[in-house]
Structure formats: structure tokens, C-alpha cells
Amino acid sequence: MVLEITDNDFEDQVMKSDLPVLVDFYATWCGPCRMIAPVVDKLSEEYDGKFKFCKLNVDQNTQMATKYSVMSIPRLLFFNGGEQVGEIQGAVPEGTLRAKIEEIV
Numbered sequence: 313m314v315l316e317i318t319d320n321d322f323e324d325q326v327m328k329s330d331l332p333v334l335v336d337f338y339a340t341w342c343g344p345c346r347m348i349a350p351v352v353d354k355l356s357e358e359y360d361g362k363f364k365f366c367k368l369n370v371d372q373n374t375q376m377a378t379k380y381s382v383m384s385i386p387r388l389l390f391f392n393g394g395e396q397v398g399e400i401q402g403a404v405p406e407g408t409l410r411a412k413i414e415e416i417v
Contacts, residue, residue, distance in 0.1 A: 314356045314365045319375040322368070329364050332392040332416045336367040337382045344403035345386045351406045352388075355413065362417055390416055 314336070317325045326333045336352050338345035349367075356365035370377040370385060380389060380396075390398035390412065398412055 313360070314353055314367055317366045317368050317373075319368075319373040322373075322376050325364075325366055326391050327394040329391070331362065331364040332390065332397075332413075333364040333366060334413070335389045335391065336365070337370050337377060337380070337387045337389065338367055338385055339369060339371050342385050348386050348388075348403040348409075351409060354406070355409060359413060359417070363413055392416055 315325065317335070322335075326335055334352070336345075336348070338349070352365060352367070356363075359365075368376055370382055380387075384401065386401075386403060388400040388409070389396055390400075397416055400409065400412060
């Protein structure tokens with residue numbers, strides 16, 4: 313399951329998470345964001361209990377988008393233990409995303 317988060321709960325859901333976290337910075341009007349969403353959904357089911365998957369709408373949550381210098385979307389940031397440990401820019405193939413998750417798990 314992919315959890316929709318906001319600027320307000322980013323700290324609790326991402327920085328204080330016991331699991332590693334992927335945050336998908338997206339917008340509803342973004343074509344590549346819509347392309348990668350089913351891949352993120354699939355991997356969220358596959359890695360349930362091992363990895364947390366969140367998405368943050370950059371149009372509605374400008375504070376976190378600004379903090380993490382999100383200039384183009386989709387931008388996937390990876391966090392572990394409250395630290396940013398990786399990122400992927402753009403709509404990438406499932407294998408690329410899976411490899412990054414495996415690297416962190």
C-alpha cells in the first residue's frame with residue numbers, strides 16, 4: 313500500500329519510520345508520474361513489511377518539495393533511519409527501482 317503523506321506528517325511517516333521509506337514526489341498532471349505509479353504500487357505490495365512507500369503531491373505540499381529541492385517530477389527519494397540514502401529522478405523501469413530498494417533493504 314502506498315501512503316499519501318503531506319508536509320504535516322512527513323516527519324512522523326518518513327523521518328521517524330522504523331522501516332526504510334521511498335517517497336514519490338508527484339503531481340496529478342504529470343504524465344511520467346502516472347507511468348511510474350503502478351510500478352510503485354506493485355513494489356509496495358511486494359515489499360510490504362520490509363519497506364514503506366509514500367507519495368507526496370508537490371502542488372499541495374510545497375514545503376517538503378522545496379526542502380528536498382524537487383525541481384522536476386517524478387522524483388523518488390529514499391530514507392533510512394531519518395537520513396536520505398538515495399534518489400531516482402524520472403520514470404524508470406521497474407528493475408531500476410527494485411535494484412535501489414534491494415540496495416537499501
